[in-house]
Amino acid sequence: xxxxxxxxxxxxxxxxxxxKCMRVCPTQAIRIRNGxxxxxxxxxxxxxxxxxxxxxxxxxxxTDPFGELTKFRHTVAIxxxxxxxxxxxxxxxxxxxxxxxxxxxxxxxxxxxxxGEVSFATQEYLREYRGPKPLISNACPTVVRLIQxxxxxxxxxxxxxxxxxxxxxxxxxxxxxxxxxxxxxxxxTFYLTPCPVKMISIKQPAEKGKSFLDGAISIxxxxxxxxxxxxxxxxxSYRKALExxxxxxxxxxxxxxxxxxxxxxxxxxxxxxxEILKVFDDIERGKLRNIDFVEAYSCTxxxxxxxxxxxxxxxxxxxxxxxxxxxxxxxIKACPxxxxxxxxxxxxxxxxxxxxxxxxxxxxxxDLAKAIKKRKExxxxxxxxxxxxxxxxxxxxxxxxxxDVVKGEAKLTDCIFNLxxxxxxxxxxxxxxxxxxxxxxxxxxSPKKQAKxxxx
Amino acid sequence: xxxxxxxxxxxxxxxxGDFSNAGRISTGIKEILQEIGIDSSIIVRTAIASYEAExxxxxxxHRAVLTLNVTPEKLHLKLEDEGPGIENVDLAxxxxxxxxxxxxREMGFGAGMGLPNIKKNADKFEISSIPGKGTSIxxxxxxxxxxxx
Numbered sequence: 001x002x003x004x005x006x007x008x009x010x011x012x013x014x015x016x017x018x019x020k021c022m023r024v025c026p027t028q029a030i031r032i033r034n035g036x037x038x039x040x041x042x043x044x045x046x047x048x049x050x051x052x053x054x055x056x057x058x059x060x061x062x063t064d065p066f067g068e069l070t071k072f073r074h075t076v077a078i079x080x081x082x083x084x085x086x087x088x089x090x091x092x093x094x095x096x097x098x099x100x101x102x103x104x105x106x107x108x109x110x111x112x113x114x115x116g117e118v119s120f121a122t123q124e125y126l127r128e129y130r131g132p133k134p135l136i137s138n139a140c141p142t143v144v145r146l147i148q149x150x151x152x153x154x155x156x157x158x159x160x161x162x163x164x165x166x167x168x169x170x171x172x173x174x175x176x177x178x179x180x181x182x183x184x185x186x187x188x189t190f191y192l193t194p195c196p197v198k199m200i201s202i203k204q205p206a207e208k209g210k211s212f213l214d215g216a217i218s219i220x221x222x223x224x225x226x227x228x229x230x231x232x233x234x235x236x237s238y239r240k241a242l243e244x245x246x247x248x249x250x251x252x253x254x255x256x257x258x259x260x261x262x263x264x265x266x267x268x269x270x271x272x273x274x275e276i277l278k279v280f281d282d283i284e285r286g287k288l289r290n291i292d293f294v295e296a297y298s299c300t301x302x303x304x305x306x307x308x309x310x311x312x313x314x315x316x317x318x319x320x321x322x323x324x325x326x327x328x329x330x331x332i333k334a335c336p337x338x339x340x341x342x343x344x345x346x347x348x349x350x351x352x353x354x355x356x357x358x359x360x361x362x363x364x365x366x367d368l369a370k371a372i373k374k375r376k377e378x379x380x381x382x383x384x385x386x387x388x389x390x391x392x393x394x395x396x397x398x399x400x401x402x403x404d405v406v407k408g409e410a411k412l413t414d415c416i417f418n419l420x421x422x423x424x425x426x427x428x429x430x431x432x433x434x435x436x437x438x439x440x441x442x443x444x445x446s447p448k449k450q451a452k453x454x455x456x
Numbered sequence: 457x458x459x460x461x462x463x464x465x466x467x468x469x470x471x472x473g474d475f476s477n478a479g480r481i482s483t484g485i486k487e488i489l490q491e492i493g494i495d496s497s498i499i500v501r502t503a504i505a506s507y508e509a510e511x512x513x514x515x516x517x518h519r520a521v522l523t524l525n526v527t528p529e530k531l532h533l534k535l536e537d538e539g540p541g542i543e544n545v546d547l548a549x550x551x552x553x554x555x556x557x558x559x560x561r562e563m564g565f566g567a568g569m570g571l572p573n574i575k576k577n578a579d580k581f582e583i584s585s586i587p588g589k590g591t592s593i594x595x596x597x598x599x600x601x602x603x604x605x
Contacts, residue, residue, distance in 0.1 A: 150490075152496045153496045153497065153499065153500045281479065281483055282479070284486070284500070284503055285479060285482060285503060285504060285507040286504055286507075286573075358496065360490065360496065361490065362493075363490070363491060363492055363493025364491055364492060364493070365492075365493070366493065368492060368493065368494075368528040368599070368600075369462050369528045371491070371492040371493050372462055372463070372464045372492055372526060372527070372528065373461055373462070374492075375464055375488065375491055375492050376461070376464060378491075403491075
């Protein structure tokens with residue numbers, strides 16, 4: 001019944017309400033209610049920060065289990081280029097793709113080539129675009145959701161070109177169904193994902209269309225089995241394997257990769273949500289009108305920093321960077337044919353089906369006069385709070401608590417600094433407890449005495 | 457005067473030369489407007505106007521007070537600064553006119569678009585200045601054009 005599908009689930013059995021998730025959430029979407037984390041769905045943009053922060057693995061990413069494969073007659077794995085950065089430098093994409101097939105997929109598809117096509121298509125779009133600038137990459141679904149929720153007026157600046165994984169799945173289904181004489185739905189396409197947000201972009205695409213992918217499997221789930229599967233593969237020629245790598249596509253794994261491989265002069269690359277907020281604020285003020293293109297990823301350093309990856313983010317970032325440098329140095333251009341891409345582009349092959357729509361947060365009240373009144377009350381309540389953001393009330397900051405109160409979602413007495421009011425007329429039980437525990441240093445009783453007392 | 461309960465008002469102080477905090481106020485204003493559910497196109501206009509006003513103070517004036525007033529009918533921004541004032545207001549309103557220094561231009565400011573940009577985004581715009589004392593700008597953005605009582 002939820003309006004929004006989210007890529008995370010809170011396991012209330014495991015959750016012990018330690019507030020780590022609540023404190024890291026960049027959109028203040030988590031509260032602690034009755035000692036357990038609680039997600040405010042409309043505020044969540046699926047960045048996955050809470051998954052990493054939870055010390056008890058109580059926030060679970062909703063990726064697909066491996067068993068899903070049996071539902072299809074033919075299965076194809078489509079790994080994110082970030083997977084190529086998870087292993088040692090001598091393990092190139094060719095070997096990784098072979099390893100995936102050993103794991104049980106009927107085929108493994110090199111997404112880098114499609115990413116390359118989309119890079120070219122992006123270039124075409126940048127060339128002919130005449131609206132307000134800069135354009136913003138749609139590669140990171142969290143960034144798209146952030147714009148929908150917090151920067152609705154920037155929505156037309158999101159590039160409306162289909163994501164490589166979607167294009168790849170669409171074309172694979174078409175081709176394979178002909179080749180193998182199967183129905184399209186009998187072919188399962190699975191994305192090997194570096195982060196949980198890709199899962200929602202499959203279950204509930206931001207532009208409200210339908211995804212061509214059938215599921216997403218976490219890179220961290222597949223890492224161990226894949227590593228051992230690759231042990232048996234004979235070492236081929238390094239040089240030959242190198243020649244098959246599309247430099248444009250590999251760039252998609254890291255922040256700045258698209259700008260760099262396309263050699264875009266007037267572009268910015270930014271990663272990490274707090275940094276993105278700064279850049280988007282500047283875009284909104286019209287300060288970056290002279291920039292053509294912004295590549296933004298919610299995870300630090302881009303997809304290699306996804307919460308479902310295994311390798312240290314800086315090591316994997318560096319691996320991709322070195323790979324790009326090597327390909328540049330060796331002048332290897334295993335890229336799609338740009339003339340072919342231009343032809344497809346003019347046939348609207350690359351564009352998304354739907355349209356990105358804003359998803360602004362609910363205001364304090366639908367009626368403006370009432371909303372103004374509530375906003376004033378919120379201000380007043382906030383003034384009365386200690387503003388130390390202790391979190392004991394279950395809200396991440398005093399300000400969000402004040403908001404929850406005027407929305408009727410929290411009581412003023414939930415704030416421990418308002419506690420005395422709650423006990424204006426304390427019960428006798430409480431008075432006893434109060435006397436017992438308020439002067440601990442003087443009544444430090446031995447365990448024996450305590451046992452005696454309890455026995456009374 | 458009855459400070460009516462349908463009116464939201466906020467007062468912000470801006471310091472001249474404080475480049476590191478520039479933009480905070482327009483962000484704050486934007487957040488307030490989002491919370492009370494103002495239409496996003498109006499938020500953009502207000503954000504741009506308040507940012508340009510804020511930048512004008514940071515670049516040229518000593519200090520200023522910016523007041524935001526919102527009622528269900530209209531949004532009102534009033535900026536009063538203490539500073540050198542503007543010698544020729546008509547000239548300053550021309551697009552492209554600027555007295556910015558090279559350093560300011562290097563930072564991307566001083567294109568002479570500030571005041572015209574504020575005016576462009578307002579439904580009503582008033583400016584007055586006393587050279588040597590300061591400038592005051594008054595802008596109004598209508599919120600409810602359809603519902604006339």
